[in-house]
Every structure is written in C-alpha cells, then in structure tokens.
Amino acid sequence: QVQLVESGGGLVQTGGSLVLSCVASGRTDISNYYTSWFRQAPRKEREFVAAIGQSPSSTYYADSLQGRFTISRDAAKATVYLQMASLTPDDAADYYCATGITSRQLSDRTKYKTWGQGTRVTVSS
Secondary structure: EEEEEEEEEEEOOOOOOOEEEEEEEOOOOOOHOOEEEEOOOOOOEEEEEEEEEOOOOOOOEEEOOOOOEEEEEEEHOOOOEEEOOOHHHHHHHEEEEEEOOOOOOOOHHHHHEEEOOEEEEEEEE
C-alpha cells in the first residue's frame, strides 16, 4: 500500500509561479506506475493536469496547460513535482496527485487506485 502527501500549495499573485510536491510512502515503489496530478476547482469536475511515467521523459499534459506546467520526478526521494508558471485565477483549485494506474487512460481519474489529500492553490487577481 502506498500513501501520497501533497504540499506546496498557497496563495500566489496572477503571473506568479508555484511548485507542488507529492511524496510517496509505503511498500509500493510508485516509480513503477504513472503518477499524475489532477485539479478540482469549486463546482467543477476533477480534471487531469499532467502525468509522468517511469522514465522522466514520459510526460503527458492536458493540452491547455502544456508550456506552463512541468511535471518531474525524483525517484530517490519518491517525490513527483508539478512546476506551475504564469498562474491565473483559472488555475486556482485543489491539486491532487494520484498513482497506481495500470491503464494508459491517464486522464481518466477513475483508473487511479491511490490519491493524496490535496493541496490548495489560490491565485489572486
């Protein structure tokens, strides 16, 4: 069983940057699975943000976010990061990391076995 803990959320001004971290603990090596970030804004569906595979070059992004967001992994620290730049109020949401997917349908949140508790990002205008 693996547990995920996100951190790094907070308040940032429009145009600012933030780095989120997702630390894994437990008996499962999450580097064997894709690990993804999702986000959920108030009254909206949880949406896919980015995913990273075992290889650091295996990264996938939501089309609308590519270029501003970067996902990366530090296997030695069992940590997955999400670097976010040029933030706008539309990026304000609770951000979750998830892992344990055995499907390639990376944007389908129902395919993930394990979720963190989330970290909140607020963007002031």
